[in-house]
Amino acid sequence: MSNINPSDRLKRLPPYLFAEFERQRAALEKEGRDIINLGIGDPDTPPPRLLIDRMTDVLDEPGIHQYSPSQGTEPFRAAVIRWIRKRYGVVLETRDVCLGIGSKELIAHAPLALTNPGDVVLVPEPGYPPYRSGAIFALCEPYVMPLEKSRGFLPDLDGIPADVARRAKILYVNYPNNPTGAVATREFYVKCVEFARRYGTIVISDEAYAELYYEDPPPSFLEAPGATEVGVAVHSMTKTFSMAGWRMAWVCGHAGVVEALRAFKSNCDSGQFMGFQRAVAAVLDGGAEDMKKIRDLYRRRRDTFLNGVRRLGWDVPTPRATFYVWFEVPSADKNSMAFAERILEKTGVILLPGVGFGASAEGYLRAALTVPEERLSEAVERLGRM
Ligand SMILES: Cc1ncc(COP(=O)(O)O)c(C=O)c1O
Structure with a gap:
């Protein structure tokens, strides 16, 4: 079946920079490590x-x-x-x-x-x-x-x-x-x-x-x-x-x-x-009431995460909307991929490296607040131990 190739259009897509990162996550999960996934923005609570x-x-x-x-x-x-x-x-x-x-x-x-x-x-x-x-x-x-x-x-x-x-x-x-x-x-x-x-x-x-x-x-x-x-x-x-x-x-x-x-x-x-x-x-x-409940839930999660990482000395701005937190890599070296990989390896916490969103987003990290508050507190504790 060697004559089957993806179309030129498909080949023109930019490389998927999260691929290696995902491979690392899968390997750690296979080893039985407890991963706290703040990577993907996939809401974890049930619908109304x-x-x-x-x-x-x-x-x-x-x-x-x-x-x-x-x-x-x-x-x-x-x-x-x-x-x-x-x-x-x-x-x-x-x-x-x-x-x-x-x-x-x-x-x-x-x-x-x-x-x-x-x-x-x-x-x-x-x-x-x-x-x-x-x-x-x-x-x-x-x-x-x-x-x-x-x-x-x-x-x-x-x-x-x-x-x-x-x-x-x-x-x-x-x-x-x-x-x-x-x-x-x-x-x-x-x-x-x-x-x-x-x-x-x-x-x-x-x-x-x-x-x-x-x-x-x-x-x-x-x-x-x-x-x-x-x-x-x-x-x-x-x-x-x-x-x-x-x-x-x-x-x-x-x-x-x-x-x-x-x-x-x-x-x-x-x-x-x-x-x-x-x-x-x-x-x-x-x-409308369900929408409000969902907003309140993310506000509590946002505050738990922000208070926690700020106690670690990270400079993290308060998002005005969405369940994402977008902040500069908290180290002198602003290589977001290297930082996110090190965090994942040492703490089992997934933060997405900015560079995966395009070259102009290098130097940033994204955390998605799509895990319960206890897991966010646990994530912060692990980051603090590192
Ligand atoms: C900015 C933005 N637009 C659209 C979507 C797609 O959402 P859906 O296809 O589930 O409506 C997403 C999903 O992550 C998103 O982040």
Whole structure:
């Protein structure tokens, strides 16, 4: 079978820098070491009871097991519209919303639905990998926008050369931000709209962490005047309601962008289980208290972790949102991979090295607060012993 090779597109993906790190973790686990995994952002608590109850309620309903429309049922999209209006004061119509099987697929498919080969896609770094891989699969050129601490981890849109900007078909932005925990200002979103208008770029605002905040609720890109004329927001149930394996998200905003994604998706998938859409609609309408409980849980975890590592003398800023803590490597040598590997080997605690998120994130580490408080305290104790 030697004539079987991965496609050129697949070969163009950047090397996966966490691979060696994962190999080391697997080897330690095989030796029976107790690993505390603060690496992956995979919520560890169960989803709301309301979701599970609604889901089981509908299982015997005739017709519920049939194909869904790719863009989601009308009642599902109506619930999204109610939620967006209540949370952001933005009024959308049914055609402005399309369901996603998780936000990852919407983000990764967007360039295939909206660009042509050779277009530029603007991707933040550090950033969620599908921004770049989606662009590569669509034969676009990813252009990296570094997120620097001095700018509040917001990209410098004015610093993008005009010849690049003119070719830019998609601008990905992501706030609350993975991995930095930063939130965007309203002024920043206004700038995104201006940029999009000037260059004919589509803004895709990844708001997967919209509800995981510690201070005031962060704004959506959709709130910026004119936003729905130039772009869309992507929201996900995964992080807000601890439902990583369930897969439910939506894209909403500019009707033409939504329609392009729907048309593309109708050739690749067939929506999501209609009983699940029904249950998610119930949670969107009645899950505010569950959202608050989840935020309170992460706030307690965040404080446990921050108080602990600060006692060790680590200089760790307080994230304003998300369940990530993003901080500089606490040693003179800022090699994040070497530091994370040493920590893993000596303490069994996994922190992700910044360099794995892109070259401009070297010198940083990310901790995900997706383990119980006792495990976070234990992690800090082990780090202290080192
Ligand atoms: C920034 C960001 N966007 C989107 C996602 C994807 O979430 P899902 O596909 O589960 O909706 C993640 C997951 O880690 C993420 O970190």
